[in-house]
Amino acid sequence: MSRVNTFRCILHSTILILLVGLCRSRYTSTQESFQVLRIDAKNESDVQWLNGIMGRLEEKMGADFWTNPTTIQPVDIMLPFHSIGQFESLLQERDMIYSVMLENVEDIIESQMKNMRRRRDAISKDISFDYGIYHTYEEIRQWVKDISSEHSDIVEEFVVAKSYEGRQVAGVKISVPNGRKNKKSVWFEGGIHAREWIAPATVLFLAKQLIYDFRNGEPDVQRILHNLDFYIVPSLNVDGYAYTWSKNRLWRKTRSPTWNPFCKGTDGNRNWPYEWGGVRASKKPCNETYRGTGPASEVEIQGVVDFTRNLTKTQDFAVFIDWHSYSQAWMAPWSYSAQAPPPSDAADQLALAEAAVQAIKTVHGTDFRAGAAATTLYEASGFSIDWSYAVLKAKYSFCVELRDRGRYGFLLPEDQIIPTGEECYAAVKVVANKVVDEIGV
Template sequence: MKIERCGGRAIDKGGERRGRGRRKGSKPEHQVWRIIPATYQHVEWLGELERTRGDEFDFWTPVLKRVNHPVDIMVRPDLQNLLRTLLQHRGLGFHVMIDDVGKLVSSQMSELSERRENGRLSGTALSGFDYNVYHTYEEIMQWVDDVATEYSHIVESFLLGYSYEGRPIKGIKIRGTGSHDANPRAVWFEGGIHAREWISPATVMGFTQKLLDEYDNGDNLVVEMFDNLDWYIIPSLNVDGYSYTWLSDRMWRKTRSLNAKSACIGTDPNRNWPYEWGGVGASTWECSDTYRGERAISEIEVFNAIDFLRKKKDDGQDFIVFIDFHSYSQLIIAPWSYLESEPRTEDYDDQMALALEMQSAIKDTHGVVYNYGAGADILYACSGVTSDWGYGTFSTHGGNTDGGLGAKYSFTVELRDEGHYGFLLPADQIQPSYEEMHAAVRALGAHVLNEMSATVQ
């Protein structure tokens, strides 16, 4: 069974793992530890540990600038004694959130195999598409085609481009039948930029389907949303990495591009965007999960998205919303992330007003609470990320390649959960996740429509 190693981790789809110092009768496992910093000194130290040794310790959650906020780290067997000692020296305790990551991976993959063997995932036609299970890359791309066929009166599919390994990256564009603007303002949603975050593509597909059905059923708000805005939706952007999580390493995060100066594979596509690329919070080491790439836009998947959006802007289409869906932590993150001092944008108050409306809609659905704020306010600063580029000032396609999209409402949304399962969220949480995001998108649509109407008046 193939084992992939990069940055010290080695977990494969069957849940097997290889660690140094393993003895017969002893079964060290990859574990996820939860650490709760009780002081700001603890917070600072954990942030430094993430920045300097993130290649060894896989931080499943970022270190927020708040005491008592949990930090989850996946620790491979041969480093558990070392981390335990480091924590003891700092007066920090921990408890094990997941005692055997490999077993949880194996259980999830076995469940999916069983569903296929029993015929419950035998077809991908839209009428039989199961939104409450995780789907392969091929099934997600088929969903794009089937949605475009089923809702051809308002949906068309488009090819964003091809991945490093040659896979097509497809999306859909939604424009209501009542649209009378040749180039209406637009919304961009993307999922799956980090490969192991399976809940992201599943959630994007789930809430999209609900909105499409509501439009056809004459829901007043959704009709207004689709008739007055264009909606571009990419369920899975990092398709090579996503495919790899199904085939070899469930915990893979990055792209699958080769690095000329290292045997380690891949770049973090959420550190590769050109707006303020190469600063804090992005690693220069190819083996790191937050490796920024040799240069900005080195990853073809990132290039495809930026090139598509810049061409739309050049053609006169203005984007008001840009959202990148991730997991996990239940956060709504606005710019700036790259700027640690004074990280709030000039649109901060409006961005927080919308985030609050989205938070309320989410909570009203299933009682789940999402926190929100500017990236470097609630996280440590990081650079080359999507939400900063989405908000950054636009430059014409032939001009300054460092420019952003100019979308006022540019967010990173971190989906469920808060760490009990982390990236291995069970399939029974897919539906509540897309239901609460569906409510959030409706709140977003109402907010943007009201703002557009007020501007016209």
């Protein structure tokens, strides 16, 4: 991108040099590393047992559940080395099948950071924005400014909120004048969970591709942007995301304080003000799914609520997509309960989710699942898509879990960024064209 200067590229290479050391210090501070085990529950009893001991594993063994116990998918759990033997004994007592998914998390992070540094060194003289690498908060923030300036006739910068630590939660509005008022709106957000780096990277790619294809006269995108406005926030949990670059690559939550001085942060996707405080939304601040002190207690979540509700005075939201990783799933409401009556739009939502995953498969052959979140992944309350459907009235509210299914989990390598973006872009066009069809253009 023309406005990104060489000084920034050199600076960011320097940041990565420091980052390798910082990531090492995070995982060697207790003179041990971490390992990720994959457990295959063979029946409902195993699932219930894993659910029953989650809290104890987290509190007593330092476990981090990368995926939650369901009958749908394997359960991936990261544990410190000193807890592995004890946990394996528990699994063997129940005759449960398990395998090592990631042998040494610290080594993988350090290797990836070194590879990232080498790639950046190789392109340090190229002043354009590289969509095939992961970017820091500062780079993403600058991207918002630059692309809004470079395409100022159709792209406008906006700020949703100021984070707890004072960072701007910024995005871009892509809007093509068409002579009509009250165009329908589409909302994309990524990075509500800080460690899911592929989500902001994918959202950046999608925004870029929409703009570039419009400029190049691509008919589908011309039709889409003449009839829909896109509001795109690449990184919502900006404090947590910055922390993953400086201190702890696998940090998930925000960075606001809690009543427990030893445990910071709230799970932003348990904090939305609809069906808040129910299943899989912990009351304990040290838990990865801590729900916060109340609905929208996090300034980042309240910022989205206020910003989008204000927009509804003049525009209706047709689509709301919250981009996550990992497990390869395209999910619709409800999340808070598998027993609740389905949404009145469930048939249309699930049909479009199926169409989206078919579009994804045609690009690189990647298999996604489609369904309601509570039955496709797991039940969880205070979810973004439940709020966006029930309160914001966005008919097509989706939570998308991106690549992969566990080979790397949250540590997806950079060489998968572009393929992920390409397949999701195909799905986005399917979703957007469906909305335009329903508008009756």
